[in-house]
Amino acid sequence: MKKLINHPENFVRESLEGMAKAHPDLLKVQFEPTFVYRAVAPVPGKVAIVSGGGSGHEPMHAGFVGLGMLDAACPGEVFTSPTPDQMLAAAKQVDGGGGILYIVKNYSGDVMNFEMATELARAEDLRVLSILIDDDVAVKDSLYTQGRRGVGTTVLAEKICGAAAEQGYDLQQIADLCRRVNLNGRSMGVALTSCTVPAKGTPTFDLGANEIEMGIGIHGEPGCERMLVKSADEITEILAMSIFQDVAYSRTVQEWDENKRGFVDVQLTDPEWEKGDRLLAFVNGMGGTPLAELYIVYRKLAELCAQQGYQIVRNLVGSYITSLDMQGCSITLLKLDDEMIRLWDAPVKTASWRWGI
Amino acid sequence: MKKLINHPENFVRESLEGMAKAHPDLLKVQFEPTFVYRAVAPVPGKVAIVSGGGSGHEPMHAGFVGLGMLDAACPGEVFTSPTPDQMLAAAKQVDGGGGILYIVKNYSGDVMNFEMATELARAEDLRVLSILIDDDVAVKDSLYTQGRRGVGTTVLAEKICGAAAEQGYDLQQIADLCRRVNLNGRSMGVALTSCTVPAKGTPTFDLGANEIEMGIGIHGEPGCERMLVKSADEITEILAMSIFQDVAYSRTVQEWDENKRGFVDVQLTDPEWEKGDRLLAFVNGMGGTPLAELYIVYRKLAELCAQQGYQIVRNLVGSYITSLDMQGCSITLLKLDDEMIRLWDAPVKTASWRWGI
């Protein structure tokens, strides 16, 4: 393993220390419990958006802390969910009186830790809601699995909900918006190489020189199918078609019920897309793939969307939700409405994403 | 070789086609001769900034075409200088009457092709000046080599000169500014792995599982010393110290003389830095290195700069000038003055760099 690190155990901490030194105008970093929060927080009256998850997906989430996006991010160890005390401490730090939305990726660890954090926060009379992101169409059913993983749509939801919070939406409105973004966002990814977790020091999975792993998540977990290496156009077609052909996905998730003061089961189904729908097309690099290759994927994706009768009206091309040094990419398509477009276009000022300000 | 490409020969073209589809609001792409230019060009009266070089360094340069930065970029084949006809056509396309500055990295191919382009442009009565970037302290002398390579400072010069052009500086002023940025910028890089050029299909150099290559350029060319793998802190120290300890570098370069209507020799020497100097610290990823690792390098770099008595007043952390999928990083330190800081902070709106707008 060759990496720009010192000791594997200090990987997350030292990286966050570097961020704190590089961006004192944007963010502050707190350790034990660890969280990253806006330099100017709380913002009085504003709903605070807090996310978090295992580290190794940079710039997500800490790189998205700042105006127009997150109020705080809770980084766990590499690929390991953060703990409830981190989430609780972050919520307390950034609560400006408008309540807190936790945006949570659907992994058993993340879900359980954020659930505990919500319970702890509620016990301390913090008004916390949480929304699950579960957009990975590579996971087919929700009955016999943990349900779909949360991947690329997370990034889009953080941007859109962050803008809504800035514009004065209340907590319930933002939770509803976040749920809507999730239901309309679909993703799938491919790995050309495995990643190497610093603490382990060797690649998580072995992939032959001519093999790729289709349908991977973002933790170096194996995907749904191993196949021979293909051209960028063929890979893009597999990913995009899996998204286009996805049928209305249904699942039961837990959401906090403010009246019942506890979690309740909520039944959710993805709406169908129709010809003429406006999409946001997001081509994401997994960390080790050069930008030039992502544009080759985008080129084909744009062609395929047009063929299917969809209009791409917004796009994002770059490495935003990564798996350490993995080579590969993911595609996320989000069906947009006017409100989402307006929020997407709103200003954002974070370490890794900035426009309009 | 596993890459998200179709045919290696189409790598540059298809990537640019993807860019054109992704960013029609920002840029247009022209083929044969190939160049990328602002969607709205020329800007009447403004000096046009044109750069270019081999492809494989994305987002540089095409990702920097837009308001506040470049007017046009000329991408060559992978790691191969573009040709004079590309540069000439780009200059004609974006000339708004204020003249054109070519920002050229010091490689024999780039220098000669841009020289020819300048001669051709002058023959057609276009007012073109060109400034060489030669900031790589890994190359020690200029007498027995091609002189220092142009690396990280190129990115900074494009940002600063782009802002100056936007603010109405005239051609000579921008050329002088660009020269000043170059003389005050110093870089050095390290490779943890080789890159793989699509047309070749195998790594450019072989590096053992425990070896790193210190002092590399950005073309997968071997560096100045091969050593055993080291910690991020040690690597950062070697890179930073090589920059701190660099003595006033002198060289003769060719610049166009508007009176003599031809190239003349110009003798240039880097000014010394002093304690208390204000620096811009740029930690750049080589393409395959995750952002989290760059922050670990930044952490140490900030510490070393403070120890040396320098103040970091601006910084940039990310993959801006890359070598395809190479893992590794480079450090660039630029001594700033008030004017450069003001221009650095000015708005920029390109595919890969945006703030203030």
Next chain:
Amino acid sequence: MVTKEHIIHWLQQFASAIAQNKEYLTQLDAAIGDADHGINMDRGFQKVSNQLPNFAAQDISNILKSVSMTLISSVGGASGPLYGSFFLRASTAVAGKQELSNEDMVSLLQAGLDGVLQRGKAQLGDKTMIDALSPAVTTFTQVISEGKSTPEAIQQATVAAEQGMKATIPIVAKKGRASYLGDRSINHQDPGATSVYLMLQSLSEVLAICS
């Protein structure tokens, strides 16, 4: 009677079992998860281990609660909240006790299991730690109801946990990360079920020696 000293000794024993099996648990997780179960558990139980000296003055319930809090705030991942819930509920079940009767032990284990079930929503056969924990608790309760002693009941519960752990090998995972693998999860032993087995084995060893 299970004393406070037994409980402290058990936690110590479990912490060292985790330390010794850190690589093994991580390797099991590499096959069907993300290669961190041993690392996660060890991070948490090293902290628990460091805190044991402070526990002498506390009652059993408070000790278990401290363990729970430490695990919850240091393990992360799926196992953090699950083991955290186990110890939290166990703690509540024995509130105020300085030593535990057979019935108290039944309540403790049953409450712990309920905590894990409620937090993780897995069912028996989903290839999770439940597959080891649930049969262990059932067996313990059964053996106690037959009038046997706690050490004996725990010994039999440990055997049941081991069988449950092994029973995870041939089945498909339906919860946790391994569930994404579908059929590819077959023929691998679940890491969480394995650490649960170690937990019961540690208790069994401590009670066998101490009583």
Next chain:
Amino acid sequence: MVTKEHIIHWLQQFASAIAQNKEYLTQLDAAIGDADHGINMDRGFQKVSNQLPNFAAQDISNILKSVSMTLISSVGGASGPLYGSFFLRASTAVAGKQELSNEDMVSLLQAGLDGVLQRGKAQLGDKTMIDALSPAVTTFTQVISEGKSTPEAIQQATVAAEQGMKATIPIVAKKGRASYLGDRSINHQDPGATSVYLMLQSLSEVLAICS
């Protein structure tokens, strides 16, 4: 007399020599440069080759100028402007000619060399194409001045180019990418000097056959 047909034939021959040696030239460049000299040259000379049919109606000077323009606009890198300058200056030296005398050939080669020198500013011994081109031109001029024919002079010039090419092996590069390697450039043959040798060899072959 060197005719227009000789020139066209030469260009054709050189283009196929480059195509045949594409990998070889690229490998030489991989060792001390960036592994593209063969790819670059072949990209350019394939274009030249495609244009040859259009050249029949033009005079020699215009043919050479077209070749120059094609190379300049398609080769890129260092060799594009260098070969481009060679053919551009060569073209100027024989303006208006339909066939070339011995003296015209001297002017052509000398002008081409001057073009490369002026563009690249390399000196003999810098381990560049100059190390093959310069001795070749000197030899050609010398042999012609001794009253020998162009085919004979070119043959000897080719031998000089080959020697010059081989002489690049033991020396340190001082220009071009290879110069960054310092002493590590020793023991490698310069790719540009090698392609120059192929250029002269092609001319030599054509004149030997055709005259």
